[in-house]
Amino acid sequence: MNLDFSQSNTRLLTHGFHKYPAKMVPQIASALISEFGANASLLFDPYCGTGTSLVEANVRGVDSIGSDLNPLAILISKVKTTPIELQTLELHLNDFYKYLFPFRYHLNPKDYIVVNFPRIDFWFSKEVKNKLSIIKDYVNSIENIDIKDFFKIAFSHTIRECSFTRNNEFKLYKMSEDQIKSFNPEPFGIMEEILGMNYLGLKSFIEERKNAKTTSLIYDFNTIDNIPQSIIIDKSIDIVVTSPPYGDSSTTVAYGQFSALSNQWLDLMENGRSLDKNLMGGSRITDLPNFESKVLNKDIEAVKKIDDKRALDVISFYSDYEKSIKNISTVIKPNGYACYVVSNRNVKGNILHTDEITKDFFQQCGFNHINTFYRKISNKRLPRYNSPKGEIGSRAELMNTESIIIMQKQ
Numbered sequence: 001m002n003l004d005f006s007q008s009n010t011r012l013l014t015h016g017f018h019k020y021p022a023k024m025v026p027q028i029a030s031a032l033i034s035e036f037g038a039n040a041s042l043l044f045d046p047y048c049g050t051g052t053s054l055v056e057a058n059v060r061g062v063d064s065i066g067s068d069l070n071p072l073a074i075l076i077s078k079v080k081t082t083p084i085e086l087q088t089l090e091l092h093l094n095d096f097y098k099y100l101f102p103f104r105y106h107l108n109p110k111d112y113i114v115v116n117f118p119r120i121d122f123w124f125s126k127e128v129k130n131k132l133s134i135i136k137d138y139v140n141s142i143e144n145i146d147i148k149d150f151f152k153i154a155f156s157h158t159i160r161e162c163s164f165t166r167n168n169e170f171k172l173y174k175m176s177e178d179q180i181k182s183f184n185p186e187p188f189g190i191m192e193e194i195l196g197m198n199y200l201g202l203k204s205f206i207e208e209r210k211n212a213k214t215t216s217l218i219y220d221f222n223t224i225d226n227i228p229q230s231i232i233i234d235k236s237i238d239i240v241v242t243s244p245p246y247g248d249s250s251t252t253v254a255y256g257q258f259s260a261l262s263n264q265w266l267d268l269m270e271n272g273r274s275l276d277k278n279l280m281g282g283s284r285i286t287d288l289p290n291f292e293s294k295v296l297n298k299d300i301e302a303v304k305k306i307d308d309k310r311a312l313d314v315i316s317f318y319s320d321y322e323k324s325i326k327n328i329s330t331v332i333k334p335n336g337y338a339c340y341v342v343s344n345r346n347v348k349g350n351i352l353h354t355d356e357i358t359k360d361f362f363q364q365c366g367f368n369h370i371n372t373f374y375r376k377i378s379n380k381r382l383p384r385y386n387s388p389k390g391e392i393g394s395r396a397e398l399m400n401t402e403s404i405i406i407m408q409k410q
C-alpha cells in the first residue's frame with residue numbers, strides 16, 4: 001500500500017471544515033476502506049474525532065457509526081457527514097449576509113445578547129466578543145437543525161480564529177502582549193469566508209456521494225465502559241478504522257482544552273476543560289492490572305525506574321485502552337477487520353510501543369495480525385520533539401512515524 005500522502009489535499013470534501021488535533025489523513029482512511037472494506041456495509045470509529053473515516057465511508061456507500069466524548073467533535077462529525085439541500089443553505093447564507101449589514105454599517109441594528117462566561121474577556125477583545133455575540137444570535141435563530149449545525153461549525157472555527165489563543169497550539173496558550181497589539185481579526189468577514197469554503201466542501205461531498213443513501217450516526221458512548229447493544233449489536237461491524245488518542249490528555253493532546261472555548265460559546269459544555277479527565281487515561285487507576293502484553297510490561301518497567309507517578313499514568317492509559325479493545329472486538333464480525341492508526345510516544349526517554357501493544361491486545365481477543373504499515377508523518381500538526389526527561393537540550397523524536405496495524409477477527 002502506498003501511504004505517502006505528503007502531496008495530497010487533506011482538506012477535500014468536508015474534511016477541511018474545522019481544525020482539530022491529530023486528525024487522520026483522509027487518504028489513509030480511504031486506502032484502508034478500499035483495501036480491507038471492499039464489501040463492507042458497516043464501519044465503526046470508536047474515537048471518531050471530526051469524523052474523517054466516517055466521511056470516507058459515507059462517500060463509498062458504507063454506513064458508519066462513530067463515537068467520541070467531546071461534544072464539539074460529535075457536532076463536527078455530524079455536520080461533515082450530513083448532506084444538506086444546497087438551495088436552502090444558499091438562502092440562509094444570503095439571509096446571514098443581510099442580517100449583518102446594519103451591524104457592519106451601524107444602520108440602526110437590532111439589540112443582541114452579549115455572551116458571557118468565566119474568563120471570556122481574557123480570551124477575546126470586547127469588540128470581538130460583541131461581534132461573535134451578534135453572530136451567535138443569528139445562529140440561534142435558525143430553525144432548520146442541519147443548517148443551524150452547519151453554521152455552528154463555521155462559528156466555532158471563527159471563534160478560534162478570533163481568540164487570543166496562539167494559532168499553532170492545541171493547548172490554551174495566550175498570545176504575547178506584542179502579538180495581541182497587532183491582532184485585529186474581523187469576525188463577520190472570517191465567518192463569511194469559512195461559510196463560503198464549507199459550502200464548497202459540502203457541495204463536493206454531495207456530488208461524491210452520487211445520491212447514495214448512506215448514513216453516519218454519531219454517539220457519545222465510551223467503549224472503555226461498554227458498547228450499547230441498542231446501538232451496535234455483537235458481530236455486526238465489518239471494519240473499524242480509527243486513530244485512538246496517543247496517551248492521556250494531560251501529557252499528550254488536550255482535546256478538552258482545544259475545544260473549551262467553542263464548547264462554551266456553543267453551550268455544549270459549561271467547563272470545557274473538564275472533558276480531559278474523562279478521556280482515555282484521564283484518571284489514575286488504583287487497582288493495578290496484570291497485562292498479558294510482554295512489550296507493555298517491559299515499557300512500564302522502564303518508565304517505573306525513572307518516575308513512579310508517570311508509570312502510573314502509562315498504566316492507567318493502557319488499562320483503559322485494553323478494556324476498550326475488548327469491547328470493540330465483540331462487535332466486529334468474524335473475518336472483519338480492525339485498522340488502528342497509532343504512534344509510539346516517548347515517556348521519560350522510553351518509547352511506548354503502542355503498535356505492538358495494540359497487536360497484543362487484539363490477539364488476546366482472537367484476532368490475527370495481518371500487517372503493520374509504517375509511514376512518516378508529514379502534515380500532522382503535532383509536537384515533533386519534546387524533552388522527554390524535562391531537561392533543556394534533551395530532545396527526543398516524538399511521534400514522527402505513524403503505524404497502521406491491521407488485525408482480522410478469526
Ligand SMILES: C[S@@+](CC[C@H](N)C(=O)[O-])C[C@H]1O[C@@H](n2cnc3c(N)ncnc32)[C@H](O)[C@@H]1O
Pocket residue numbers: 020021022023024025046047048049050051052053067068069070073221222223224242243244245246255278279280
Ligand atoms: C486522535 S483523535 C481522533 C481524530 C479523528 N480520527 C479525526 O480524524 O478527526 C482521538 C479522539 O478520541 C477521543 N477520545 C478520547 N478518549 C475517548 C473515549 N474514552 N471514548 C471516546 N472517545 C475518546 C478524543 O476526544 C479525540 O477526539
